Amino acid sequence: MPSVYELRIDELAAHLLGEPRYRVEQVWRGVWDEGLALEDITTVPKVLRQRLSETFPPALEVANEVASDLGATRKWVFRLHDGATIETVLMNYADRVTVCVSSQAGCAMGCTFCATGQAGFSRQLSVAEVIEQVMFAARVAAPRRLSNVVFMGMGEPLANYPVTVGVVQRLHEYRAMSARHLTVSTVGVAPAIERLAAEGLPLTLAVSLHAANDQTRDELVPLNRRYPLERLYRACETWIATTSRRLSFEWALIDGVNDTDQAMHELAEYAGGLRAHVNLIPLNPTPGYLVRGSGSQRVHEFRLGLEELGVNATVRNTRGRSIDAACGQLAAVTNAHPTRVTLRALHGGAPEAGSAPRQQADSHEAGQTP
Numbered sequence: 629m630p631s632v633y634e635l636r637i638d639e640l641a642a643h644l645l646g647e648p649r650y651r652v653e654q655v656w657r658g659v660w661d662e663g664l665a666l667e668d669i670t671t672v673p674k675v676l677r678q679r680l681s682e683t684f685p686p687a688l689e690v691a692n693e694v695a696s697d698l699g700a701t702r703k704w705v706f707r708l709h710d711g712a713t714i715e716t717v718l719m720n721y722a723d724r725v726t727v728c729v730s731s732q733a734g735c736a737m738g739c740t741f742c743a744t745g746q747a748g749f750s751r752q753l754s755v756a757e758v759i760e761q762v763m764f765a766a767r768v769a770a771p772r773r774l775s776n777v778v779f780m781g782m783g784e785p786l787a788n789y790p791v792t793v794g795v796v797q798r799l800h801e802y803r804a805m806s807a808r809h810l811t812v813s814t815v816g817v818a819p820a821i822e823r824l825a826a827e828g829l830p831l832t833l834a835v836s837l838h839a840a841n842d843q844t845r846d847e848l849v850p851l852n853r854r855y856p857l858e859r860l861y862r863a864c865e866t867w868i869a870t871t872s873r874r875l876s877f878e879w880a881l882i883d884g885v886n887d888t889d890q891a892m893h894e895l896a897e898y899a900g901g902l903r904a905h906v907n908l909i910p911l912n913p914t915p916g917y918l919v920r921g922s923g924s925q926r927v928h929e930f931r932l933g934l935e936e937l938g939v940n941a942t943v944r945n946t947r948g949r950s951i952d953a954a955c956g957q958l959a960a961v962t963n964a965h966p967t968r969v970t971l972r973a974l975h976g977g978a979p980e981a982g983s984a985p986r987q988q989a990d991s992h993e994a995g996q997t998p
């Protein structure tokens with residue numbers, strides 16, 4: 629389906645053949661600077677707005693909307709043209725407005741603590757489908773300006789590499805967003821991290837680490853079997869050396885699994901060598917995962933312990949928990965085929981037969997070009 633968000637300005641001009649140049653610029657400004665829907669760009673005549681709206685119909689249809697935190701957090705379930713569903717979350721903070729976007733419908737990576745991973749992979753999103761999430765949220769956020777975009781919703785952004793790069797490029801060039809305001813989160817697709825480093829894009833990289841020994845990480849993040857910690861470390865070094873930017877590690881704290889003193893020391897050694905920032909995430913409840921998140925006292929101790937070991941660490945605000953909008957909860961209620969993940973998968977046994985994510989991760993990655 630054609631989308632105005634995939635056009636360069638000269639391509640938009642071609643669609644407006646016969647119109648004066650200032651009309652093209654009015655539409656362009658309305659779309660990108662003001663974040664308006666085509667039918668709301670009132671600086672251009674109504675008949676032209678209607679024609680544009682018919683040529684470029686919206687890619688997303690709201691299937692459900694939930695709000696929490698007194699309306700400061702809103703989650704939408706969007707239905708796409710083929711019936712696939714994705715989720716997008718808008719978070720209003722005192723100092724910033726952030727949208728968390730999905731990069732894929734579902735996810736093939738199969739992280740055992742993640743609702744999206746438990747539900748499996750449907751398909752890749754297009755550039756237009758990702759940008760439309762941003763613009764939809766920007767319209768809802770108005771009159772506040774949407775300041776931050778984080779690729780932390782459904783999907784592994786680096787497994788949809790060309791789309792992720794295309795979205796970042798457009799948001800930077802057409803909406804003037806800088807590296808501080810664009811964050812791509814990856815579970816550790818090492819070759820794609822190295823390739824991304826060479827692109828010279830303005831973005832912040834967050835790596836979902838969750839364990840700093842291979843045995844535990846193999847269980848929590850199956851992709852680790854393909855790109856183990858040592859390989860990931862080399863990719864992180866390349867990122868830092870090439871971009872001169874710090875990276876951050878995400879660490880969802882799981883009671884008795886990765887919140888032990890030993891896990892803390894392993895993390896401190898891994899993150900310390902890279903001078904990375906650590907974002908601690910109190911684990912959110914998901915239906916297929918039977919292990920509990922760490923208690924708030926342990927979260928506090930873990931953070932202090934890391935600081936004492938010389939690692940800068942913060943605890944992420946788990947805003948949106950009550951509407952399944954927090955990290956690891958997307959798809960908890962919207963996807964049709966949840967996969968049951970047992971303790972066995974975490975403590976040394978293979979994931980249950982039928983828990984397709986591993987198999988899907990392989991086939992999905994084969995489709996990318998890291």
Ligand code: SF4
Nearest residue numbers: 735737739742745783
């Ligand atoms: S944590 Fe991220 S990469 Fe892992 S399954 Fe969930 S969405 Fe996919």
